[in-house]
Amino acid sequence: MTPVSADTEAYDAHALDALRASLAQRPPALLIDGRWQAAASAAALQVDAPGDGLPLAHIAAGDARDIDLAVAAARRAFRHGPWPRLPATRRAALLFALADAIERERIELARLESLDAGHTLRSILAGDLALGLRSLRDYAGWATKIAGETPAQSADAGAMDYFLREPIGVAGLITPWNAPFLMVLQKLAAALAAGCTAVIKPAELAPLSALRIGELCLQVGIPAGVVNIVTGTGAAAGRALAEHPDVDLVSFTGSTAVGRSILAAAAHSNLKRVVLELGGKSPVLVFADADLDRAAAAIVAEIAFKSGQYCAAGSRVYVQACVREALIERMQAAMDRLRVGPGHLADSDMGPMISQAQRERALDIVGHSRAAGARLLRGGHALPGPGYYFEPTLLTDLTADMRAMREEIFAPALAVASFADDASLDQVAALANDSAYGLSAKLWARDVGTVHGLIRRLESGQVVVNGGGGEAVLPFGGVKQSGYGRENGHVGLSAFTEIKSVRLGY
Structure with missing residues (x-):
């Protein structure tokens, strides 16, 4: 992977202006059956740049008619096209080719994502692009390792029992606006590696990187109908995809409220499978023996990542009382150093x-939490001028019923409370688990007993200890109202497969 330091050309102002000008000139179009075409309604939606609030591009306003066409194309490609019949090595080769094409265009894609979603180029190059490429190449490797099982049987059984894993069929991929490039690649790579075909409905607030990925899919030779992209609103295009009776699975990342509607649509249509990665209100537990400098820096860096619009961000901080002031002082200083501006x-x-x-x-x-008695240490306001900037915010003296402690703010805002020095692990875990969500939990402590004791007690799909680390691709997803199902690695791949049991007599 090219080091981020070598990508200084990404900040070329003239190239950014040229990209913006080209986006304004592109006609709105959907990718259906290998061709770019206007929406059935001929209508378009305006996409604004969050950095200045000005128009950035126009996209096709797809609706149920376009979803019907895209699903039909995906179904034809699945039933009669070459994709599910290709040798797994060939599917893997095309995924590797897509990864290589994306890497060659990483600078343009980073600029596009920064303009469209507002994130910093640094975070996109080091995070979204690097993780997206890793996901593509990881799933390319898994494409050749999809296997069933053959149970041990006696030599004279006179029969054979085994099961196969087959692609589930047409996958509907509904992706969010907070990590549009990465989420499209993660879902699409798993679907394609399994042999599925796909209809992608990107978020209307940040759809441009998805459209560019569609162009690259065609360029590297992925067959027509395998990857289809329908832009539009959630109410028009997203709902139609979730309700469609010829979609076999919907993979959705977004809010819990929309996740509920997708689950209902799946139940009331064809009982399609669903994978839901929904909201979070992740707790951060900081003990007195933690490295407070590292903990404070990591907590603030995470809540600043994507301007706090990150589902797994640790936004509820519970700190042992004896180090409360020391941690708050460090977090406040780290927030003071943040430079807020166009990505x-x-x-x-x-x-x-x-x-x-x-x-x-x-x-x-x-504002509601402040009115209820929370203390605002810094931030809490919109920054003046164009664009949608929000001050890094630190709230303390909160009670469990305040909105800042219960709702996913999805902003660069931290809510801080404390626990008693002599609190038991059960008591600390009860604070962390006091949420409708269970996506991720963060733990800062050096004592092994504390760490292992809390890992078992936390109701969360993920626990990150002392900032995490390692290189493994782990399953990601939540419990409770953070959804169900998992993405990443072979666990994520299995969601796009169906099991067929065979009892073979002679």
Whole structure:
């Protein structure tokens, strides 16, 4: 992977202006059956740049008619096309080719993602692009390792029992606006490695990287109909995809409220399979023996990542009482050092929020908690000027019923509470588990007994200890109202397969 330091050309202002000009000139189009075409309605939606609030591009406003065409194309490609019949090595080769094409265009893709979603170029190059490429290449490797099982049987059984894993069929992939490039690649790579065909419905607030991925899929030779992209609103295109009776699985990342509607649509249509990665309100537990400097820096860096619009971000901080002030002092200092500005500028540490509506929601939650008695140590306001910028925010003196402690703010805002020095592990875990969500939990402690004791007690799909580390691709997903099912690695791949049992007599 090319080091981020070698990608300084990404900050070329003239190239950014040229990209923006080209986006304004592109006609709105959907990718259906290997061709770019206008929406059935001929209508378009405006996409604004969160960095300045100005128009960035127009996309086709797809609806149920376009979803019907895309699903039909995906079904034809699955039943009659070459994709599910290709040798696994060939599918793997095409996924590797797509990864190579994306890597060659990483600078343009990073600029596109920064303009469209508002994130810093640094975070995209080091995070989203690197993780997306890893996901593609990881799933390319898994394409040749999809296998069933043959139970041991006696030599004279006179029969054979085994089961196969086959591609589930047509996959509907509904992706979010907070990590549009990465989420499209992670879901698409798993679906294609399994031999499925796909219809992608990207978030209307940040759909441009998905469209560019579609172009690259065609360029590297992925057959027509295997990858289809229908832009549009969730109400028009997303709902139609979730309800469609010829879609076999929907993989969705987004809010819990929309996840519920997708689950209902799946139940009321054809009982399609679903994988839901939903909201989070991740707790951070900091004990007195932790490295407070590292903990504070990591907590603030995570809540600044994507301007706090990150489902697994640790936003509820519970700190042992004896180090409460020391940790808060360090977190406040780390927030003071954050430079907030357009994501395409080299000196920006944190970009804007995605939209005015998202910023207003965050302001409302912070304001409601302050009115209920929370203490605002810093931030809590919208930054003046164009774009949707929000001050890094630190709240303390919160009670468990305040909105900032219960709702997913999806903004660069931390809510801090404390636990008694002599609190038991059960008591600390009860604080962390006091949430409708269970996506991720963060733990800072050096004592092995504390670490292992809490890992078992935390109701969460993921536990990150002392900042985490390692190189393994682990399953990702949540419990409770953070959804169900897992993405990444062979566990994520298995969601796109169906089991067929065979009892073979002679």
